[in-house]
Amino acid sequence: MTTTIRTRFAPSPTGYLHIGGARTALYSWLHARRHGGRFVLRIEDTDRERSTPEAINAILEGMGWLGLDYDEGPFYQTDRFERYREHLQRLLDTGQAYYCYCTKERLERLREEQQARKEKPRYDGRCRDLDGPPSEEAADEPVVRFRSPLEGHVVIDDAIRGKVQFANAELDDLVIARADGTPTYNFTVVVDDLEMGITDVIRGDDHLNNTPRQVHLYKALGAELPRFAHVPMILGEDGKRLSKRHGSVSVLQYRDEGYLPEALLNYLARLGWSHGDQEVFTLEELIQLFDINAVNHSASTFNPSKLLWLNQQHIMAAEPNHIARHLAPFLTERGVDPGQGGPQLEAVVRAQQERAKTLVEMADNSLFFYRRPAGYEEKAARKNLKPDAEEVLEHCRHCFAGLPEWEQGRIHQVVTEAAEAFEVKMGKVAQPLRVAVSGGAVSPPIDVTLALLGREETLARIEAAVAWIRAQAAQGSA
Numbered sequence: 356m357t358t359t360i361r362t363r364f365a366p367s368p369t370g371y372l373h374i375g376g377a378r379t380a381l382y383s384w385l386h387a388r389r390h391g392g393r394f395v396l397r398i399e400d401t402d403r404e405r406s407t408p409e410a411i412n413a414i415l416e417g418m419g420w421l422g423l424d425y426d427e428g429p430f431y432q433t434d435r436f437e438r439y440r441e442h443l444q445r446l447l448d449t450g451q452a453y454y455c456y457c458t459k460e461r462l463e464r465l466r467e468e469q470q471a472r473k474e475k476p477r478y479d480g481r482c483r484d485l486d487g488p489p490s491e492e493a494a495d496e497p498v499v500r501f502r503s504p505l506e507g508h509v510v511i512d513d514a515i516r517g518k519v520q521f522a523n524a525e526l527d528d529l530v531i532a533r534a535d536g537t538p539t540y541n542f543t544v545v546v547d548d549l550e551m552g553i554t555d556v557i558r559g560d561d562h563l564n565n566t567p568r569q570v571h572l573y574k575a576l577g578a579e580l581p582r583f584a585h586v587p588m589i590l591g592e593d594g595k596r597l598s599k600r601h602g603s604v605s606v607l608q609y610r611d612e613g614y615l616p617e618a619l620l621n622y623l624a625r626l627g628w629s630h631g632d633q634e635v636f637t638l639e640e641l642i643q644l645f646d647i648n649a650v651n652h653s654a655s656t657f658n659p660s661k662l663l664w665l666n667q668q669h670i671m672a673a674e675p676n677h678i679a680r681h682l683a684p685f686l687t688e689r690g691v692d693p694g695q696g697g698p699q700l701e702a703v704v705r706a707q708q709e710r711a712k713t714l715v716e717m718a719d720n721s722l723f724f725y726r727r728p729a730g731y732e733e734k735a736a737r738k739n740l741k742p743d744a745e746e747v748l749e750h751c752r753h754c755f756a757g758l759p760e761w762e763q764g765r766i767h768q769v770v771t772e773a774a775e776a777f778e779v780k781m782g783k784v785a786q787p788l789r790v791a792v793s794g795g796a797v798s799p800p801i802d803v804t805l806a807l808l809g810r811e812e813t814l815a816r817i818e819a820a821v822a823w824i825r826a827q828a829a830q831g832s833a
Contacts, residue, residue, distance in 0.1 A: 728794025
């Protein structure tokens, strides 16, 4: 009987969901989805001083925006203290854990002495075989330590890094419960993964050194070991670990900067994994092709330019209604409600898809469809709304007003015939029209732009531009 793959993403809610965490979540999600498994979300909130409701909400919102849906959870470690206490007592009863009465002062002295001898700081096992508190220098409340094996090795068969070996002599007796009784990270992780039936632990390689300790805990609790895959870190372009100074921010900031979630997922998937030379992937392709065993064991470098390029590819390839759904909030932020007058948003998206790298750029460039320009860009107006453009604009306005149907082909014909009538290139007609209706020198093709604006709005904006040209001429002659 085949065991169902079960993966998990287990962030600590001490901050936002950042790029590294999002990639780990994605890899875990893809591994589960590819194998028809289950993806579990667990919030590791035992650090009560640093864990905040705001951070939890930011993580859940980030997961929701990315579309990384979880099959179970979110589970909160703070709801599971009773389960930790039961397993802790079991280890104490079987002699696999013990009370340690060493004071902070003694442990600090021990550390200083070891460092002075240039030894690796580690617990010396003073309380390992005591039956009770020592007669001298004992803490009022003991911690609980795990009795680690003193000899032999732990071999991790990692899906990404291959076999990694750790000497047990290098591992000291880990604290698994603090003096106040609260369990520590390494212990809660093992209990949770055991009870939640996690078969595959995919996480950052900063956790690799915790793994041999956790392996001993799994075995002490009689659990079958999960498969491990430790994902290499992400570096900034300067070769240092990705951080805030590189722009390593909440994934929600990428949403606010106009990135599509599928573009960010595509980029994160490729940040350490590849499938031939293919760069652009749909989510369905990623699910079908992703292989955790094919993830590169070397660190990856975050490249903002590559992400921006991928975003543009996804904008161009997406269905207009999908883009419209993500674009609408950006227009709302700019004081425009696409549902209250103006062209259909999907039609605007269709006109702009080949022209925008981000949704912010698309929103800014599409405002004129819903709101008349308050003025004209100075450079564009100086070049295109000169006195000789007045006659061209008036001619076009008259022809547009007489069109039997307001549609793209007829609009294009008017522009073409105007260029012939005035014996100028098409740009000498299209550009003044473009500046007149949009306020600037950039828009979709002029026939597409005017068709979307509608006849009435087009005529009104041309009339306003003609009036502006006359006013400028009057000022110049005054």
